Amino acid sequence: MIQKKVCMLGAFAVGKTSLVARFVSSIFTDKYHSTVGVKVDKKQLRIGEHDVNLMLWDLAGEDEFNKVQGTYLRGSSGYLLVMDATRRATLDTALVLHERARGVAGSVPWILVINKIDLEADLDLDEDRLSRLAQDGWTVIRSSAKTGQGVEEAFHTLAERMITAAGA
């Protein structure tokens, strides 16, 4: 059994919690976000021949993240950077968070998730920047917590990366 701590990072209201909710069945209510600023959920995966427990730390928005100064990031084996497909500015936040995460957790696998991709009419994405990031080796997955598109893929991909990175 392998345990991995994974952080959900992203600006306010990009749908981090919804992604986690889509992915796991939680024992904790969403109230935890407003009380302790974080909610921890678990998802068991089978990656190759390994049983992996993903412990998903869902932080409460960017503002909260600034306050907690990244303590929650410590010990993370990977993180999902979540942005909102209808707000291009959320990519900036994601990039700032990415830098902070690298500072605290070191060089661990991450994935950029563009959430709310189902809202086609309202899409507001800077595709140029995105393609540049892809060229830089970033993994970008488009998802919708509403339809479920890309959700499993995002978590699985990250889990595989983490297993590979750990050499397990």
Add this chain to the structure above:
Amino acid sequence: MIDPQGSNGRPSILDPASRTPPAEKAKQLDELRNLIIDGDFRKLVELQKRMEDPAQYARDLSKVLPRAVFLSANRSDQLGRALAPTVEEAIRASVRKDPHHLVDAIFPVMGPAIRKAAGDAVGSIVESVNASVANLLSFRGLRWFIEAKRTGRTYAEVALAHTVQFRVEQVFLIHRETGLLLMHVMAAEVAGQDPDMISGMLTAIQDFVKDSFKTEKGEGLDEFKVGQLKIWVERGPRAVIAAAVRGNAPPEVRTMLAETVENVHMGFGDALASFTGDIAPFEGTRRYLESCLIQQERESRRNKFAFPFFWIVFIALLALLGWYIYERIALQRRWEQFVTTVDRQEGIVVTDYGRRRNGDFYLSGLRDPSAEEPKALIDQFQLSGEIVRTDWGIYLDHSPAFVLARARALLRPPPKVVLRLEDGRLIAEGPASTEWIERARILAPTVNGVRVYDDSGVYDIIATEINSLLREMESMQPRFVFNTSTPIPEDEFKLEEMAARARVIYDYARQAGYDVRLHIIGHTDSTGTAKRNAELSLERANVLRAAIVAAGVDPATVTTEGAGPNQPLREEKTEEDRLANRRAQMRVTLVPRESDHVSSGPPARTPEVAPR
């Protein structure tokens, strides 16, 4: 040593002023010096070079330094003193740089050292508390005290062990940095949520507290509490133990958790340091964690089986004791009531009473012989199980009842005679026999308590009543038909008359204290055979007897006799004479009743209340 002058004053070959010029001398000297010390000189130069080259000198020194330090340390503490400031500065620098290294290094020894010091300090406090607590001699306290003595533990320890009830329900071993669960154990019958998530949230909450409130490094949430449930957190440098404890666990449990953290660090330090998510290496921590799953059950629950037995015996003993005391008091009260009642009885005066050491009751005083011996009261007051010894002196009670009782016992008056006492005057009234009247006149004045005997109300029943009846009855001699036992018609009434009188005589006689004896004699005339006349006379006597017995007279008191023609009433000259002789007659004897004459018996025990 070289002496340039020589000890004898002769010039030396080295003397520069003796033979050669100065320049030549210097050259010669150099040559000579080269000849003598050429090899050594090169070595000296080389040595100087080595010492002047820091790298080389350090290399050389490093070869001997450990040994030098070792030797120096053995010789004196100078080196230690000299190095102390440097070492201290080094430690300070190390801590400034990253305290974790030092914490890692000394963590396993720090806990025990601190606990030992704290334990010693607390121990002395506990001992002083022991003394005061020991004074609380409740029943329970006494039991604990005994247990402490028996087991060699301190009183406080025993008291704590008995009063504390708790259960360590779950123990989490959490990787400190990632908040990932390394091991989790749970007590039986405990329902728990997913420990992985709890572990994550515990860590998140720890972080939250640390970030939200300014805490010192190394500090954090040590405990949080919800009702009876506490989460105790013990932190090590790399792992944290969190225990869910229900109830009031003693501080020793906390210490145990701290020791467990230390043991985990000791045994799994490397695994903790290199942890990347694989929890398999931590399977070995299970036994450490499981040893923390302890519980102390409520004493009453543990004594579930001892409880009823103990209390039943206790209550039974208590009840027995209560019953015994109650019985003692009740017995004493009954005894006193008995004595009071006896004392109130007429004819008895209690002068002393009590209980002897052997448990016997005793009662002494004076008793009139007519008074009732208080044996009956012993039963009435339920003292029959006790030994009651009585000691009575005899005295004569002068109260009317006792005087009357004595008089009655002595005089034995006939049934219709009433005795009463008025102010020392014994008055008798009613019918009595002549004998009794005479006897009473003699005896009555001798009765203790009787001043005067007045029998003016007594009359002689024989003289007044019985004698006339007797005469009437004896004069009635019914006559019989010739050669039969049938009364002649004109005399038939006599049989009834005689029977009626007989009954009255019996009544009077009884009242006067007499028994009556009737003797009936049958007669015939002189005609006929003697044999026939004997039969016939007896038949006639029996006919009269039958009539009298039929009237209710006791047959045993009636005898008959056939006299034949032997006692003729008249000389038989005419048939009328013969008729007169064919008769039955009755003789009455009054016998003073046997008992009335026996006056020397013991006095009657029960004083009768004299009829008024």
